[in-house]
Amino acid sequence: MSFDKIQYAFMEHIRQPKENPLPHGIEDRRMAIYRDLFFNNIEGFISSGFPVLKSLYSREDWQKLIRKFFIEHDCQSPYFLDIAAEFVNYLVNTYERAKNDPIFMIELAHYEWVELDVSICQQDESELPIGSAITSVPLFLSSTARNLSYQFAVHNISADYIPTQPGATPHYFVVYRDHEDEIQFLVTNAMTALLLSLIETTPGIDFFELCNCVLQQAPQFSEQQIHDGANSTLMTMAHKGVVVTKNEDENLY
Structure with missing residues (x-):
């Protein structure tokens, strides 16, 4: 043989x-x-x-x-x-x-796997933190962050809570590695998920172009409301290291 x-x-x-x-x-x-x-x-x-x-x-x-x-x-x-x-x-x-x-087994399995994925992924060395100039730098989703949405509230599932049908609206999350290399789970909302999705699919997008894209998808909000909301949300995400820049000019951040 x-x-x-x-x-x-x-x-x-x-x-x-x-x-x-x-x-x-x-x-x-x-x-x-x-x-x-x-x-x-x-x-x-x-x-x-x-x-x-x-x-x-x-x-x-x-x-x-x-x-x-x-x-x-x-x-x-x-x-x-x-x-x-x-x-x-x-x-x-x-x-x-x-x-x-369970009907949600794939979503729950994916949610649990993301923790390992984020913990072992290599950070892009060209990424730089953003300070107070969110409107002046190209925006990127960190290589150590994941913008997620599920039909089930996967973060609540346990032996004591087993949903039998999906929620009426999606559930949004960010899983990311913080500045101490600890894995963090953050519950977000539809607008935050949209902002991060646009940044992820259009790496290097600037703040005002991003706001224009959001305005096209959410015309019920005024331009000022979107600018104010995006600025607040993105500064929070930048502080956590979820949103970063790759601009090498240190004077911009």
Whole structure:
């Protein structure tokens, strides 16, 4: 048997030991070590990355969910830190929700994964803080911030609060890494989410162009109301490090 075939047989048995025979010439006692090692490592990383989601399942049902991921998903990254992202990708693109799965499982899983994503992402070294000149510098969403919206109030979900239908309006959040490298979760609103979304999709946009874009989407507000609201909101976001600039002229901030 070729080495490739041996590897394939080994992998298939590790994933589904009941459906695939032991690789030729390897005793079950030795394979049991690998079976437990591989699955327990995967289960451990996912459990630690999605504690709230896990708390909504019985131990048996959680093990079944992780086993399905272990069997059905081909991870594209060899790094353990990427397992959580692979799990979310699996839930979004492959997994078919079962009756015992909460209706919000994908949104909750994504919300929990974002904490890890923000904690390990590399900050863009060209980013600079903004002081008092929010109207005079190009605006960027920090590389260590995420502007999010969900149909469910994912920040409130627990074993004691399990919603059965989405909210009437979206729920908005910012997850970001603060100046002490601590992960922070911030509940926002539709206008803040719009401002940050426009900055994210139009990196380097200036304050007045940003306000004009908001005015087009929210004509019920006057130009002055939008300018005042945007200035206040963006200064708060700049203070937290969510909004930054990349202007190298230190006199501007």
